[in-house]
Amino acid sequence: xxxxxxxxxxxxxxxxxxxxxxxxxxxxxxxxxxxxxxxxxxxxxxxxxxxxxxxxxxxxxxxxxxxxxxxxxxxxxxxxxxxxxxxxxxxxxxxxxxxxxxxxxxxxxxxxxxxxxxxxxxxxxxxxxxxxxxxxxxxxxxxxxxxxxxxxxxxxxxxxxxxxxxxxxxxxxxxxxxxxxxxxxxxxxxxxxxxxxxxxxxxxxxxxxxxxxxxxxxxxxxxxxxxxxxxxxxxxxxxxxxxxxxxxxxxxxxxxxxxxxxxxxxxxxxxxxxxxxxxxxxxxxxxxxxxxxxxxxxxxxxxxxxxxxxxxxxxxxxxxxxxxxxxxxxxxxxxxxxxxxxxxxxxxxxxxxxxxxxxxxxxxxxxxxxxxxxxxxxxxxxxxxxxxxxxxxxxxxxxxxxxxxxxxxx
Numbered sequence: 001x002x003x004x005x006x007x008x009x010x011x012x013x014x015x016x017x018x019x020x021x022x023x024x025x026x027x028x029x030x031x032x033x034x035x036x037x038x039x040x041x042x043x044x045x046x047x048x049x050x051x052x053x054x055x056x057x058x059x060x061x062x063x064x065x066x067x068x069x070x071x072x073x074x075x076x077x078x079x080x081x082x083x084x085x086x087x088x089x090x091x092x093x094x095x096x097x098x099x100x101x102x103x104x105x106x107x108x109x110x111x112x113x114x115x116x117x118x119x120x121x122x123x124x125x126x127x128x129x130x131x132x133x134x135x136x137x138x139x140x141x142x143x144x145x146x147x148x149x150x151x152x153x154x155x156x157x158x159x160x161x162x163x164x165x166x167x168x169x170x171x172x173x174x175x176x177x178x179x180x181x182x183x184x185x186x187x188x189x190x191x192x193x194x195x196x197x198x199x200x201x202x203x204x205x206x207x208x209x210x211x212x213x214x215x216x217x218x219x220x221x222x223x224x225x226x227x228x229x230x231x232x233x234x235x236x237x238x239x240x241x242x243x244x245x246x247x248x249x250x251x252x253x254x255x256x257x258x259x260x261x262x263x264x265x266x267x268x269x270x271x272x273x274x275x276x277x278x279x280x281x282x283x284x285x286x287x288x289x290x291x292x293x294x295x296x297x298x299x300x301x302x303x304x305x306x307x308x309x310x311x312x313x314x315x316x317x318x319x320x321x322x323x324x325x326x327x328x329x330x331x332x333x334x335x336x337x338x339x340x341x342x343x344x345x346x347x348x349x350x351x352x353x354x355x356x357x358x359x360x361x362x363x364x365x366x367x368x369x370x371x372x373x374x375x376x377x378x379x380x381x382x383x384x385x386x387x388x389x390x391x392x393x394x395x396x397x398x399x400x401x402x403x404x405x406x407x408x409x410x
Contacts, residue, residue, distance in 0.1 A: 020078035020092065020148075021104075028093030038097060045101040049073045053105075057141045072144040076108030077101065082148050083111065112143045115151065118158035122165055125186025160246065161189075167243035167250075168192035171236060175199065177207045181285075191283040193250040194257075198282070201230035213284040214268045217261060224262040231255055257281070267361040274360055303363055307331055310406075313374060318405040320355040320375045332406040335398075342397045345386050352379045378404060 016023065025042075028034030054060040054069035081104060085091035095104065113132040116139050121127065132140075143151070168189035169179045175196065182192065195207070202216045220227040231254055239247055260266060260278070272278050307319060308331055315331035322329045325344050333341065352375070359371045385391070385400050401407055 019074050020082040020087075021074055021096075022078075024081055024089055024092035024096055027089040028096055031090075031093065033090075033093045033097050042096075042101045046070075046073065049102050049105050053144075057137070057144075068145075073105050075145055076112075077104040078108070079148055079151060080104050080107035080111060083151070109140070109144070111151070112140055115155055115158065116140060116143065118155075119161045119165060120158060122161040122168075122189040123186065124165065124168075124182050124189065127165070163243050163246045164189040164193070164250075167239075167247050168196075170240065170243060171196040171247075172207055174236070175206050177285075185283075185286060187283045188280065190250055190253070191281055193247060194254050194281065195283040196236070197231060197247075197251055197254050198261075200236055201227050203230075207283075207285055209285045213272075213282070217268050217272075221262050221264050227262060228255075228258060231258065270357070270360055306362065312406075314404065314406045316371060316374065317378050320358070320371075320378075321401075321405060323358045324351050324355040326351070326354070332408055333401070334408050338398060338401045338405070338407050339394055342386060342394050342401070346389065350383065350387060352376075352383070 025034065029039075050066055050069040050073055051060045053072050054062075054065040057069070057072075058065040060066065060069075081092040081095055084107065085095065113136070116136045117130075117132045119127040168182060172182060172192060173179060195213070198216060198220065199205075199207070202220050204212075204216055208216055231251060235244075235248065235251065257278075260271060260275075263271075272282060306329060307315060310316070310331045318333060319329050319331050321341065325341060325348070327341060327344065330337075355375050356372055359368055359375065363371050382400055382404065385396050388396070391397055
């Protein structure tokens with residue numbers, strides 16, 4: 001009996017870096033699928049194809065272009081054979097046997113043209129959706145030398161974007177909105193899908209403009225439990241199979257947004273127009289200036305009522321200071337009221353952000369920036385004095401309030 005135990009030979013896997021076309025061709029020859037006549041046909045067709053490719057991408061008269069054309073035609077044939085057969089060498093060899101070399105090259109070129117014509121993003125405003133054009137030739141030149149792995153990765157990404165766009169178009173057409181309107185307004189497809197899912201949850205029947213969108217959110221807030229249930233359990237019916245997965249992914253994103261959407265303490269306009277994470281995340285029809293005009297009119301009426309029609313800086317600062325201390329909003333204080341306000345600041349603190357939020361929620365849009373700057377400048381100057389415990393008799397704080405705000409004498 002041998003002292004050394006027998007050792008099983010280890011299995012060694014060698015990486016074959018040859019183009020797939022070469023592997024398929026050799027397989028076909030070794031297994032009797034491809035005969036000399038086919039080899040002669042390939043040897044005759046390949047130079048013709050190289051010249052055509054060199055001419056298409058540059059010049060057939062330059063040797064470097066012809067060398068690159070050789071790499072391109074082999075890669076195009078390889079891409080088509082491996083993708084169309086799933087990497088099966090038998091099927092690939094049969095494809096070479098039954099079809100011309102140039103047709104396999106054209107098959108690879110057509111694959112890449114379809115890829116390049118697919119949307120790179122799901123944003124309607126960034127895709128022309130006009131198919132392959134001469135403008136895409138430089139991209140084809142690059143892709144004709146890329147690997148199958150690169151192609152498949154790009155195909156997966158572009159297919160996802162295309163499915164999102166298909167889903168958005170399908171869903172809005174079900175609600176009576178033409179796809180051309182999406183092309184014109186240019187939203188992101190996911191934003192459209194999110195809004196349609198809210199529409200279904202709210203049991204509405206059409207794509208909203210801004211006013212209707214705001215009303216829909218308020219209606220969802222009134223029945224928060226119902227909205228949660230509708231989005232958790234329901235999916236739009238009759239979705240084509242190829243878009244169901246992407247719609248469900250977006251539905252999960254809407255469910256993650258729902259706590260903020262249903263938060264009644266967040267003004268709708270502030271959430272969707274002024275919160276970075278939500279800006280552009282949902283879609284509504286832009287109806288010219290009507291929505292803005294409506295908001296401006298409504299805001300102006302509300303603001304006029306709140307401010308008693310006063311627009312001077314002193315009155316506005318008085319109002320903002322009341323809001324920042326959670327005191328009933330006034331544009332004028334009595335001496336006693338001003339002193340009480342200062343004592344409240346020193347006892348309970350000051351919350352300047354409340355006034356900033358109030359401006360964004362209630363002031364007419366065209367004045368919000370100026371009012372915010374006015375308030376922040378006042379805070380920078382006055383905050384230390386208003387909160388200083390060293391000013392026992394409130395003299396400095398009262399002097400500041402009288403100077404900057406409106407205090408009724410006597």
